[in-house]
Amino acid sequence: MESSQFMSAINQIAEEKGIPKEVVLETVEAALAAAYRKDFGQKEQTIVAQIDPETEKTRIFVVHKIVETVEDPMKEISLKDAKKIDKKAELEGEIKEEVFPPAEYGRVAAQTAKQVILQRLREAERDIIFTEYQSKIGQLVQGVVQRIEGDVVMIDIGKTSGILFPSEQSRTDRYYVGQRFKVYVVEVQSGGRDPQVIVSRAHPEMIRRLFEMEVPEITAGTVEIKGIAREAGVRSKVAVVSHQEAIDPVGSLVGRRGVRVQAVMAEIGEEKIDIVLWDVNAQQFIINALAPAKVDEVELHESAKTAKIKVAGDQLSLTIGKAGQNVRLASKLTGWQIEVDKEGMPLPGVAAAEEAAESSEVVESAEAPIEPTTEITPPKTTEGSTEA
Numbered sequence: 001m002e003s004s005q006f007m008s009a010i011n012q013i014a015e016e017k018g019i020p021k022e023v024v025l026e027t028v029e030a031a032l033a034a035a036y037r038k039d040f041g042q043k044e045q046t047i048v049a050q051i052d053p054e055t056e057k058t059r060i061f062v063v064h065k066i067v068e069t070v071e072d073p074m075k076e077i078s079l080k081d082a083k084k085i086d087k088k089a090e091l092e093g094e095i096k097e098e099v100f101p102p103a104e105y106g107r108v109a110a111q112t113a114k115q116v117i118l119q120r121l122r123e124a125e126r127d128i129i130f131t132e133y134q135s136k137i138g139q140l141v142q143g144v145v146q147r148i149e150g151d152v153v154m155i156d157i158g159k160t161s162g163i164l165f166p167s168e169q170s171r172t173d174r175y176y177v178g179q180r181f182k183v184y185v186v187e188v189q190s191g192g193r194d195p196q197v198i199v200s201r202a203h204p205e206m207i208r209r210l211f212e213m214e215v216p217e218i219t220a221g222t223v224e225i226k227g228i229a230r231e232a233g234v235r236s237k238v239a240v241v242s243h244q245e246a247i248d249p250v251g252s253l254v255g256r257r258g259v260r261v262q263a264v265m266a267e268i269g270e271e272k273i274d275i276v277l278w279d280v281n282a283q284q285f286i287i288n289a290l291a292p293a294k295v296d297e298v299e300l301h302e303s304a305k306t307a308k309i310k311v312a313g314d315q316l317s318l319t320i321g322k323a324g325q326n327v328r329l330a331s332k333l334t335g336w337q338i339e340v341d342k343e344g345m346p347l348p349g350v351a352a353a354e355e356a357a358e359s360s361e362v363v364e365s366a367e368a369p370i371e372p373t374t375e376i377t378p379p380k381t382t383e384g385s386t387e388a
Helices: 003-019 020-037 079-085 107-134 204-214 215-219 249-254 256-269 282-289 313-318 322-333 349-357
Strands: 046-051 059-067 077-078 094-099 140-149 152-156 161-164 182-189 196-200 223-231 235-243 272-277 297-303 308-309 335-344 345-347 381-383
Touching: 003 020, 003 107, 020 046, 020 059, 020 107, 059 079, 077 079, 077 140, 079 094, 107 182, 140 161, 140 204, 161 182, 182 204, 204 215, 204 223, 204 235, 204 256, 215 223, 215 249, 223 249, 223 322, 235 249, 235 282, 249 256, 249 272, 256 272, 272 282, 282 297, 282 308, 282 322, 308 313, 313 322, 313 335, 322 335
Parallel strands: 059 077, 161 196, 235 272, 308 335
Antiparallel strands: 046 059, 059 094, 140 152, 140 182, 152 161, 182 196, 223 235, 272 381, 297 308, 335 345
16 A cells, blocks of 8 residues: 555544544554464464554564573573673663565455454444543533333433433424424443443433523523433422522523523523522521422421421412422422421321322322432422423
8 A cells, every 4th residue: 555545544434433533543652463373373372563653664573572591482582692782771671673584475364454453443432432422421412312112211312322212202292204403412332342422311310501601691600500400201309599689590591581591491492490499597598499389487496307397278289299208309308307387287298289189289199209319409489390
């Protein structure tokens, strides 16, 4: 192959695979070394090849370790013999002895070289993909549905495919091949033939990243999202705070005529979003988190991390929410297990819905337990959904 054709081929491979040219050259060197060992060397020998990128000249070397007493002549050489090749040779060092192929490589050696090149390029490509997407963990990437395998959706996210498991899917999403949407990168696993990029449409942090794209005050640091509680596809509560008195944090996320929150909702489907004001005072934060319900009183029990709240009878079903959703999300958002007390009669959490159904509105699935959250976040509330 002419030199210009050789370097052109190297550059083309590097560009197509997204691999540095130096890595491709190292791969070809390893293939030439393997081919020499196959046809002219010994299996135990350490063979290296070097390609000068300027002259494109190839040289083959047998590498020996310099030792005092030679036990394995295939891999070792005495200091005396090493100094015949290089006067600067020292014990425990290495010596490279140049060798010259006596003839052209045979078919088997050529096949060996080809296999080495393909394997090394796959390894290099896999490492690059792993490193690239490892840096994208916690970020949003654009994806296209590639194929659907049972409940698992494969998403084309550029250089590789993202895996959207059922546990990471929003319950209201409906997937079809060719569909475009954003996904949140959860994890990158290096095992197997190719790196596995686990993506999500249900992760709470996806809401944060979407708001960061829409709200410049968050990027500027004047408004901060303190916490998110999410039931993907149904409802989310987002706690916000302002670091400048003149800026309304809730209004910043809602936007003029709701344009910002609606842009976020457009990406996540039918899911509603409540934007609430964080407060350093736990009682006020709980009141804010339960909006749009009106809370009369909050009694905190620090040791058990529970909060008993009192609401008027006409606010009970609104406080609990459908299937206990409002009080459950508020618990997750604040980090306090919230129990509802109706007119002085303590009713643990969502179980209050059963009694509320008899006197006011029917609350579905009222026996669902309240799950306290590990995400402690604080707000006051204005609903940023289409209901707001």
